[in-house]
Amino acid sequence: MNKHISVLEKLFNKNCQLIDGTDEIFELDLALWEYENLSKEDLMARSAYFKLIYGKETIHYKMCNLQNLEEVHRESSFRTKIFFLNGKYSTGYATHGLFPYRGKFHPQLIRAILNILNIKRGSVVLDPMAGSSTVTVEANLLGIDAISVDVSPFCQLIGKVKTFSLNLDIDILENISKNSKQILTKLNRAKVPKYFNKEEDSKKAYYEVLLLAFLDAVGFSGRTSSSLDELFPRVLKRYITTIKYFQYAREKLNLKIGKSRILQGSVTDLPLKDNSVDSIITSPPYSFAIDYLKNDKPQLEYLDANLNSLRSQMIGLQGRGIEEKLRIYFDSMQKSLYEMNRVLKNNSSLVIVIGSNDIQTKGIRLETKIIEFAKNAGFNFSYNLIKSIRGMQNSMKKENVLFFTKKD
Numbered sequence: 469m470n471k472h473i474s475v476l477e478k479l480f481n482k483n484c485q486l487i488d489g490t491d492e493i494f495e496l497d498l499a500l501w502e503y504e505n506l507s508k509e510d511l512m513a514r515s516a517y518f519k520l521i522y523g524k525e526t527i528h529y530k531m532c533n534l535q536n537l538e539e540v541h542r543e544s545s546f547r548t549k550i551f552f553l554n555g556k557y558s559t560g561y562a563t564h565g566l567f568p569y570r571g572k573f574h575p576q577l578i579r580a581i582l583n584i585l586n587i588k589r590g591s592v593v594l595d596p597m598a599g600s601s602t603v604t605v606e607a608n609l610l611g612i613d614a615i616s617v618d619v620s621p622f623c624q625l626i627g628k629v630k631t632f633s634l635n636l637d638i639d640i641l642e643n644i645s646k647n648s649k650q651i652l653t654k655l656n657r658a659k660v661p662k663y664f665n666k667e668e669d670s671k672k673a674y675y676e677v678l679l680l681a682f683l684d685a686v687g688f689s690g691r692t693s694s695s696l697d698e699l700f701p702r703v704l705k706r707y708i709t710t711i712k713y714f715q716y717a718r719e720k721l722n723l724k725i726g727k728s729r730i731l732q733g734s735v736t737d738l739p740l741k742d743n744s745v746d747s748i749i750t751s752p753p754y755s756f757a758i759d760y761l762k763n764d765k766p767q768l769e770y771l772d773a774n775l776n777s778l779r780s781q782m783i784g785l786q787g788r789g790i791e792e793k794l795r796i797y798f799d800s801m802q803k804s805l806y807e808m809n810r811v812l813k814n815n816s817s818l819v820i821v822i823g824s825n826d827i828q829t830k831g832i833r834l835e836t837k838i839i840e841f842a843k844n845a846g847f848n849f850s851y852n853l854i855k856s857i858r859g860m861q862n863s864m865k866k867e868n869v870l871f872f873t874k875k876d
């Protein structure tokens with residue numbers, strides 16, 4: 469038998485090792501892209517898929533290990549615990565685990581994309597359909613400034629908490645969280661923003677952490693038989709432990725966190741100037757696969773959001789019957805691409821992650837449509853990276869990571 473050389477040995481120096489769990493082809497592709505694109509120092513400081521670079525542990529690997537997810541999820545259900553431990557290097561680190569938003573990006577994928585696009589400190593990255601602000605958190609972790617825009621006020625709250633928690637004073641947070649029973653009574657009784665009094669107002673961002681934990685518990689109690697009294701203290705404790713361990717990791721590794729702006733607005737009419745951002749990474753609703761309004765209804769109602777007005781602005785939620793729904797969806801996506809082109813600087817990159825569920829779209833591939841709309845809006849299409857989706861329950865098996873550049 470001939471001596472066999474493994475794929476990994478062929479691709480990487482033998483002293484450069486991939487992070488545990490990097491076993492899908494698209495991940496290998498991204499790791500190779502990072503390896504070819506980044507200097508040795510940058511691979512150490514910011515790569516997403518490497519455990520060792522020339523024998524030394526990378527910052528990403530160290531950061532994830534310092535976060536002690538076993539401790540954070542000591543009181544979580546077995547399923548939740550396994551989910552987060554399995555995603556230790558891909559989804560569960562930093563503040564990404566604070567609210568498990570449906571349809572959220574894999575943070576590790578976003579980190580790799582930021583590396584591939586060569587986005588450096590001093591640049592501004594935008595996600596105009598930000599959801600839980602995965603892009604902004606990931607950019608901030610690399611010291612890059614970022615802007616999130618989402619039409620949902622609940623997404624705005626999630627984004628504010630996840631980014632604020634990257635760089636807060638843990639003593640203040642622990643102090644105001646001491647009496648969870650009293651907090652629960654207050655939050656249960658009054659709606660935001662009436663909840664904040666003068667003294668609390670100066671620490672508003674800290675109280676928003678408690679508020680998100682409360683709304684997380686509200687959602688949780690709606691899906692299980694457990695009461696809010698039982699769930700809130702547990703969820704709050706998980707939030708505080710998560711943030712505490714991340715703060716520990718941040719200090720130990722001397723991470724410089726970038727700035728963030730978390731805005732409420734629509735991708736079809738962005739509250740931003742022409743040619744003002746250096747890169748866009750985003751993921752629109754996949755036609756009408758998820759009803760974000762229905763999903764987040766208890767939280768949006770608590771926040772006093774106008775659900776009818778939101779429904780009329782949310783992409784994918786308008787129209788009746790598949791044909792009309794699709795027509796309106798495509799119309800909004802074309803508008804969104806023109807708007808993304810307007811705010812992006814010339815020659816800069818746009819990355820769109822999208823999957824297609826053929827049954828819902830009558831066989832029309834969303835990625836084909838997005839490429840067509842992006843070209844109409846003034847982008848050059850450069851690459852489609854196919855990403856598999858794990859999980860037996862998913863009828864969608866693949867997502868497309870589409871890379872574009874804005875024409876001069």
Ligand SMILES: C[S@@+](CC[C@H](N)C(=O)[O-])C[C@H]1O[C@@H](n2cnc3c(N)ncnc32)[C@H](O)[C@@H]1O
Binds near residue numbers: 597602
């Ligand atoms: C696929 S999710 C994004 C998830 C996100 N990538 C994350 O990591 O959490 C799509 C998001 O688009 C938002 N959205 C829908 N219509 C919008 C609009 N007109 N303007 C801005 N955001 C919108 C939804 O609220 C939802 O959060």
